[in-house]
Structure formats: C-alpha cells, structure tokens
Amino acid sequence: MVSMPVLRERGHRLLVMLGAIAWFFVGGHVVENDVGAAGTMVFLALFTAFGTLLTGVEPPSR
Numbered sequence: 001m002v003s004m005p006v007l008r009e010r011g012h013r014l015l016v017m018l019g020a021i022a023w024f025f026v027g028g029h030v031v032e033n034d035v036g037a038a039g040t041m042v043f044l045a046l047f048t049a050f051g052t053l054l055t056g057v058e059p060p061s062r
Contacts, residue, residue, distance in 0.1 A: 014054065019050075022051075026044070029043065030043055
C-alpha cells in the first residue's frame with residue numbers, strides 16, 4: 001500500500017481505510033472464535049473479494 005502514493009496512483013484512500021477496518025473485523029473474528037483452517041481460508045477469501053470490489057470504487061470527481 002505504500003507504493004500507491006509513490007507511483008502517484010489516485011483514489012486509493014477509500015480502499016486503504018475500508019480494507020484496514022475489514023482486516024480488523026476478519027482478524028478479530030478468526031482469532032477470537034478459533035474458526036479453524038477451513039474457516040480462516042473462507043474469511044481470507046471473503047476479505048480478498050471485498051478488497052477487489054473496493055478497487056472499483058472511485059472518488060467523486062471535482
């Protein structure tokens with residue numbers, strides 16, 4: 001994520017903010033509820049899908 005500003009990519013703030021929030025929810029759920037290996041893989045796949053959807057969101061143009 002550090003390379004995004006370095007490469008002058010625009011519109012990544014929403015992806016970073018919501019991705020960080022989602023990571024805390026996914027990580028907290030996996031650690032606190034001890035979901036096992038299969039459950040962890042499912043949550044990581046859902047996190048990846050959520051991140052992929054966020055890459056399509058663009059901020060409003062000025």
